Amino acid sequence: MSLLELKNVSKIYGNLHALDNVSLTVEKGEWVAIMGPSGSGKSTMMNIIGCMDKASEGEVLLDGVDISKESSKSLTNIRRDKIGLIFQQFHLVSYLTALENVMLAQYYHSIPDEKEALEALEKVGLADRAKHFPSQLSGGEQQRVCVARALINYPEIILADEPTGNLDEANEEIVVELFRKLHEDGTTLIVVTHDPEVAEVAQRTLVLRNGKLDHETVNKNFTGHIKYNL
Amino acid sequence: MFLRMILRAFLRQWKKMAMIAFTIALGSSLATAMLCVMMDVGDKVNQELKTYGANIKVVPKDASIINELYDTDGENMSGAYLREDELGKIKTIFWAFNIVDYAPFISTNASLNGGDEVTVTGTWFNHHMELPTGETLDAGVVSMRSWWEIIAGDWIDEQNGDDRDVAMVGKALAEANGIKVGDTIDLKGSSGEKSLLVSAIFDAGGDEDDQVYVYLDTAQVLAALDGKVDSIEVSALTTPDNELAEKAAADPSSLSIAQKETWLCTAYVSAICYQIQEVITDSVASAVRQVADSEGEILNKTQLLMMLITVLSLVGAALGICNLVTASVMERAQEIGLMKAIGAQNPSITGLVLTEILLTAIIGGIAGFFAGIGFAQIIGHSVFASAISVRPMVIPIVAVLVFIVTLIGCIPAIKMLLGLRPTEVLHGR
Numbered sequence: 171m172s173l174l175e176l177k178n179v180s181k182i183y184g185n186l187h188a189l190d191n192v193s194l195t196v197e198k199g200e201w202v203a204i205m206g207p208s209g210s211g212k213s214t215m216m217n218i219i220g221c222m223d224k225a226s227e228g229e230v231l232l233d234g235v236d237i238s239k240e241s242s243k244s245l246t247n248i249r250r251d252k253i254g255l256i257f258q259q260f261h262l263v264s265y266l267t268a269l270e271n272v273m274l275a276q277y278y279h280s281i282p283d284e285k286e287a288l289e290a291l292e293k294v295g296l297a298d299r300a301k302h303f304p305s306q307l308s309g310g311e312q313q314r315v316c317v318a319r320a321l322i323n324y325p326e327i328i329l330a331d332e333p334t335g336n337l338d339e340a341n342e343e344i345v346v347e348l349f350r351k352l353h354e355d356g357t358t359l360i361v362v363t364h365d366p367e368v369a370e371v372a373q374r375t376l377v378l379r380n381g382k383l384d385h386e387t388v389n390k391n392f393t394g395h396i397k398y399n400l
Numbered sequence: 401m402f403l404r405m406i407l408r409a410f411l412r413q414w415k416k417m418a419m420i421a422f423t424i425a426l427g428s429s430l431a432t433a434m435l436c437v438m439m440d441v442g443d444k445v446n447q448e449l450k451t452y453g454a455n456i457k458v459v460p461k462d463a464s465i466i467n468e469l470y471d472t473d474g475e476n477m478s479g480a481y482l483r484e485d486e487l488g489k490i491k492t493i494f495w496a497f498n499i500v501d502y503a504p505f506i507s508t509n510a511s512l513n514g515g516d517e518v519t520v521t522g523t524w525f526n527h528h529m530e531l532p533t534g535e536t537l538d539a540g541v542v543s544m545r546s547w548w549e550i551i552a553g554d555w556i557d558e559q560n561g562d563d564r565d566v567a568m569v570g571k572a573l574a575e576a577n578g579i580k581v582g583d584t585i586d587l588k589g590s591s592g593e594k595s596l597l598v599s600a601i602f603d604a605g606g607d608e609d610d611q612v613y614v615y616l617d618t619a620q621v622l623a624a625l626d627g628k629v630d631s632i633e634v635s636a637l638t639t640p641d642n643e644l645a646e647k648a649a650a651d652p653s654s655l656s657i658a659q660k661e662t663w664l665c666t667a668y669v670s671a672i673c674y675q676i677q678e679v680i681t682d683s684v685a686s687a688v689r690q691v692a693d694s695e696g697e698i699l700n701k702t703q704l705l706m707m708l709i710t711v712l713s714l715v716g717a718a719l720g721i722c723n724l725v726t727a728s729v730m731e732r733a734q735e736i737g738l739m740k741a742i743g744a745q746n747p748s749i750t751g752l753v754l755t756e757i758l759l760t761a762i763i764g765g766i767a768g769f770f771a772g773i774g775f776a777q778i779i780g781h782s783v784f785a786s787a788i789s790v791r792p793m794v795i796p797i798v799a800v801l802v803f804i805v806t807l808i809g810c811i812p813a814i815k816m817l818l819g820l821r822p823t824e825v826l827h828g829r
């Protein structure tokens with residue numbers, strides 16, 4: 171059974187089809203990139219997969235459960251248990267330290283464990299910044315905290331919506347490197363990006379256009395390492 | 401973690417929290433002040449109204465009939481008297497607490513310094529009483545005739561243990577006879593003589609200006625009326641009369657048993673009069689009507705006014721809180737959306753926000769409570785010229801009011817918070 175399966179999914183706002191009859195499957199452990207022009211429905215799709223929004227039509231099966239039929243309360247629970255989210259704008263709680271931001275995800279998931287949270291920060295190379303507030307961290311560091319927060323509860327799937335959109339190349343590389351490690355650990359990754367270099371490291375790239383799945387490319391010589399076309 | 405978040409949230413937005421606390425403090429201080437005053441105002445208005453004199457007059461039954469027949473202008477022509485030893489009983493009736501002051505009077509004629517006849521009135525000045533209930537009461541004309549102007553000297557003070565052979569002389573009489581404070585006057589009554597030291601000259605603005613006021617026993621010696629009094633004036637706190645009270649005042653026996661019970665259990669002036677008659681042998685107690693009515697009415701109106709101020713201040717506080725909390729939640733929309741996105745359910749976020757606000761409310765409420773006690777004292781001193789005592793009841797009432805007002809103020813913010821969808825705030829649209 172595939173981890174994620176979308177069957178004829180549409181999202182309709184008024185007469186705008188933000189997503190139009192999209193079907194796709196993602197296997198467990200896969201690393202998928204999603205590309206497409208602005209307004210093509212990438213975020214819309216991520217929101218639906220991430221249990222933050224409901225499809226207007228079609229079925230979304232996550233781990234065999236049709237999440238398009240769940241109540242918003244159980245959607246929150248599914249999101250909490252199975253999904254790690256990373257956003258373009260980082261979104262950290264400004265008055266909590268890096269460590270506390272990571273612990274916040276533990277808190278809502280189960281119980282906060284400071285040691286484990288520190289280990290997660292170590293994984294993203296920020297152990298020494300644990301006591302810093304977001305305003306004291308660079309954009310790249312903030313995004314790494316977000317990655318640590320996304321992986322702290324061992325989600326089955328990590329959804330990143332333009333995670334490198336606000337980062338320079340060096341930080342982009344660090345984040346992609348983190349994704350590679352997550353991929354090695356068996357985490358399923360779906361990454362929306364405008365950046366072909368970030369898309370190229372994935373195993374598979376889906377391209378959306380006007381809410382429809384336009385085409386798909388498979389990266390035959392997949393290594394997970396970013397290659398810059400200098 | 402929860403506590404940590406609350407603490408951090410406080411540190412981070414202490415300015416906004418301080419504003420909320422301040423708003424709550426304002427509301428709670430006004431509510432506290434008004435409640436304190438409202439609960440204490442009975443006594444205060446009371447003391448204030450004592451100064452307008454008695455509202456019940458007690459006379460011997462026979463005297464009352466003769467007064468009615470011949471309009472004797474209050475002079476005792478009947479030869480009937482009340483008993484001095486029964487005076488204490490007035491504070492034993494059911495409405496004893498409503499009786500705030502009273503004084504006996506006995507008038508007699510005596511010749512002054514061997515010359516003209518003058519009216520000598522014996523009374524209490526500030527007579528100290530230990531009541532069977534353990535209370536004490538200082539009753540007498542010092543408070544019941546507080547509008548008298550003492551032109552020279554001082555009120556007779558019954559409690560300083562001075563010589564009891566003293567007198568207060570009315571202004572007109574003093575002027576006519578050249579009497580000054582410190583003089584000694586000789587009074588010769590029908591059966592006794594007294595030499596009294598003049599302790600004060602007073603201006604009552606009435607008949608009393610031609611009289612001499614002395615201790616009750618002094619007048620009794622002059623007239624050989626040991627243990628007797630002419631009349632008693634009582635100052636009592638009363639409920640304004642209604643139909644029932646009027647019917648009862650006309651004829652208590654016309655009431656049904658249930659009506660009579662209600663009547664006796666309400667502080668109508670007629671009910672109090674009735675009870676006084678029961679304890680004072682052969683007496684008639686009657687209301688000095690207008691004053692009795694207005695006492696109760698002024699009290700009710702004052703309390704209504706305070707109630708209104710309290711309600712308005714709380715509504716104001718609720719609106720203020722509502723604004724501030726909504727603004728705060730709006731500002732934190734992203735953070736709240738994020739918490740939802742990483743798995744926080746509505747109750748836990750609501751709980752977080754409410755805990756923050758309620759903690760703020762507790763701080764503000766306590767600060768406001770103490771400020772309110774301060775306000776109450778200011779009101780007490782400027783309006784009633786005395787301190788306001790704080791009833792313990794005020795604390796739970798204010799606490800509950802603050803709690804309710806805060807919760808009501810939070811409703812719109814909570815509604816917004818519940819309706820907030822993470823997708824709306826997290827993608828920066």
Ligand SMILES: Nc1ncnc2c1ncn2[C@@H]1O[C@H](COP(=O)(O)OP(=O)(O)OP(=O)(O)O)[C@@H](O)[C@H]1O
Pocket residue numbers: 183186187188206207208209210211212213214215
């Ligand atoms: N809540 C909404 N109400 C109405 N229209 C919406 C709503 N959310 C998204 N849309 C529309 O749906 C379309 C797809 O939006 P979406 O955010 O998925 O695009 P995107 O591919 O993520 O674009 P970008 O690369 O700029 O982030 C857009 O035309 C957008 O205007």
Ligand SMILES: [Mg+2]
Pocket residue numbers: 212213214331827
């Ligand atoms: Mg988008």
